[in-house]
Amino acid sequence: MTALVLALTAGGLLFAVLAWIPKSEGATLEIVLSGVMLACGVAVGLVLLAGDGVASWPERWWNVLLLLAGGLAVTGGGPLTTSVLALVDRGNTRAQSTQKAGEVLRGGALIGSLERGAIFAALVAGWPEGLAIVLAIKGLARYPELRSPDQPASVTPQAVAERFIIGSFTSVLWSVTCAGFLLSH
Template structure:
């Protein structure tokens, strides 16, 4: 069971890295993200059915800690852009969350750092860290979210939707990856 959990988690990590290659929001990226999510769900089911990682040798738990951390950081980006692309399916160009990405610059790097901080705080047993991460992100992004100087090609609602959808998806992904280890 340990080998299967580690293998599926490693496959999900490889898929997460591969998902950065296609164009952001493409159908191929969405498909890779879906398979990555399915791998993580399978790992979760395996851990639930088999008493989690209790009884694992410490070194295998450490391997899962590192692989799940890599998955939390790398997998959240493609998954978030896939969710944003799915949210945009019926939007006009000005309402597009993809277009709003021009206003919220640096989202991929900020999201990766956010997922790393959330994963680390949960794995270390300090869930209060989530509130600090989200407060810092919200305060830092507030001027961009409320700026009257946004380009006419994007609506303020699209910018706010991108921020909310992106943050929720990213945070939920990091929490899910950290949740794999909570049975230790």
């Protein structure tokens, strides 16, 4: 079971890294790679649920899973969030597009990576309150951009708020899921 969990987690991390390669946001290849990465994560969860989790693992293998799951939490959340936003945008006009709203909420990929890393570390360290602190900091830091009257006319304020909420929830849920692999007993 240990080898299968580590292999699936490493596979998920590989697909996460590959999903960063497509240049256009919401590209079909990125969505497919994100889906395969997500499937690897679901498979890891199912294997851990079917067994005893990681409670009986030797420390060295738990540490390997720590590194793989941490890398997956940080790198996998970006393409997954972009893919979710692309799926949300189907049928939206350009002004309602969450992808276009990314021009208002600049730096989202870097902020999201830092957010996922901090949430993963806080949960694995046994400090779940860290999740609230990370979200509070992000919300307070983004508030001026969310409420700015100087937003470009090509983007609706609703699209900007939608991008922030959907992106944050997807990102947080992904990092919590990756931390859950390590906390399974």
